[in-house]
Amino acid sequence: MDGSTQLGEDIWTVAGRTFRSRLIIGTGKYKDYALNAAAAEAAGAEIVTVALRRVNLSDPKQPMLTDFVRPDRFTYLPNTAGCFTGEEAVRTLRLAREAGGWDLVKLEVLSRTAHLYPDMEETLRALKMLVAEGFQVMVYCTDDPVYARKLEDAGAAAIMPAGAPIGSGLGIQNRLNIHFIVEQAKVPVLVDAGVGAAADATAAMELGCDAVLMNTAIAEARDPVRMATAMKHAVIAGREAWLAGRMPRRMYAEASSPMSGLI
């Protein structure tokens, strides 16, 4: 956990870069790039995840992400979606580094399953390959605290456990595991995937996460821009609550009004 606080300014740092917003949003599944850009603004996001794909040569003039969600306005976090091996991830991110000119990346090596949970053995192997090539790697992972430690030991710039399967919107399924990961980590921890409701984002931050990454929860809301605003506030609420320190849980009642002086 990073949790740096400087004179009232609540910032966090990943791979030497400092951010104020603790909400990272994806750029997939939006109706169009204009709506995506409006949601990114409403979310107050400073980082957006992006994918790398072949240019459509038959229609080179089609709308481009970079014209709407501008890379001079947002830090692009290129992902490895669609890669199933370390070699594929390295090849993709080398191209992303050339296209974007920076080395901060999101590694995700998924299993070929219905739940899309990360293949952690291959994820760890890919991480080591990327670190050796000088990449700063934020790693999407399962919520296994043991593997999270292995990723950190291998040089991960941030640990990003799934709260629930990608795109499921089910919220954090194992709060205890997220707690364990936050407790042991010396690099930022972000819940990535599984957020559906604003309360889920708050819950992640109340567990002490440094930030939250989400895509579908905003993109598939009836009103994505309004949901982006809600998520911004949800993340702030959870962060403030974490910093404030919640009251202890009690298995009994404790009256709020004094019992003395009754008429």
Add this chain to the structure above:
Amino acid sequence: MVRLTINGEARMVQGARDIAGLIAVLELDARKVAVERNLEIVPRSAYGATAIADGDRIEIVHFIGGG
């Protein structure tokens, strides 16, 4: 005329001798793409100095929306 495989498709390209020329012929913006030639990254600064030849496999990619 060179015979290339670009993004997995066979193409005959006329009027381009290097990567910079190829990008111009394809009407792409060099600042917004990344290029791989025969599995090797071509740095943007080397587009003009990287010749293309028959049989080259070229990948031209860019950023799109993703999670």
